[in-house]
Amino acid sequence: MRIQLNGQERATEPGTTLARLLAELGLDKVRVAVERNFEIVPRASYASTALAEGDRLEVVTFVGGG
């Protein structure tokens, strides 16, 4: 299935959880936050959140700024 990740299209296995996607991306989950279809996904729910076709994900972190 296809999802939108940070504005880019990406293919993932059907039924992939958010926790698995972050692991595949090599991201440390305590340093990121995820918005799925404009709603925040709490960190505690990553493992129970199964992604669906067409999901729009934003995965962000802190960078230098003023």
Next chain:
Amino acid sequence: MPETLKIGKHEFTSRLIVGTGKYETFPLMAQALEASGAQVVTVAVRRVNLTDRSKESLLDYIDRKRYTILPNTAGCYTAEDAVRAARLAREVGLSDLIKLEVLGDEKTLLPDPVETLKATETLVKEGFTVLTYTSDDPVMAKKLENAGATSVMPAGAPIGSGQGILNRSNILIILETLKVPVIVDAGVGTASDVTIAMELGCDGVLLNTGIAGAKDPVKMAGAMKLAVEAGRLAYLAGRIPKKLYAKASSPTEGVIAVKRGG
């Protein structure tokens, strides 16, 4: 008891807040942060880099025990996007603090007052401790306070411009009108600009480029630390009024010289 800067439930002995952007390297940033004596540092919220995972993380260089992280909504041009960024920031940093910044124009980076007010109202309702970046307009500053901003942060001058405090009168009116802490945010170029803001009675100064863009950021960070302290002390001490004519410091009685014209 040391004098402190209170922002909601948070309390700090340093009145300088520094940004973490534009440094050539993270180690240099870490040194500058240390030299600044700041206890609060700002960060931005951005999409993770999915193509290059080798890059070091900013968070490796910020000791969370030592620094309170103040995420910003920089780069947002609508209340909606700023609120989204704030919610994401809260999830990354697990803190209610947010520096709200809703810009109106890419060239001037001046804030959009209408969107800024809307976003402040929404974030306050959602339980954020909102530090709102605004222009130096006293009317707008008061509206933001009324909307529940924990701190109002007028720009001294446009972001990154280094022009200093362009309208002292407006800053003074804001200080007179508001009860919440007023922190000058943006436009500060050098130590004297910071001192002026603090002498006017501001509760703090937030800056980034003034340090990060200096030839020697660590030295400038030290200068900014002293500038905040000097300005605050001078404010508390109470300056003398400005007068048009001279007033001698030494006694006028008992002078040995013959008085001219007498």
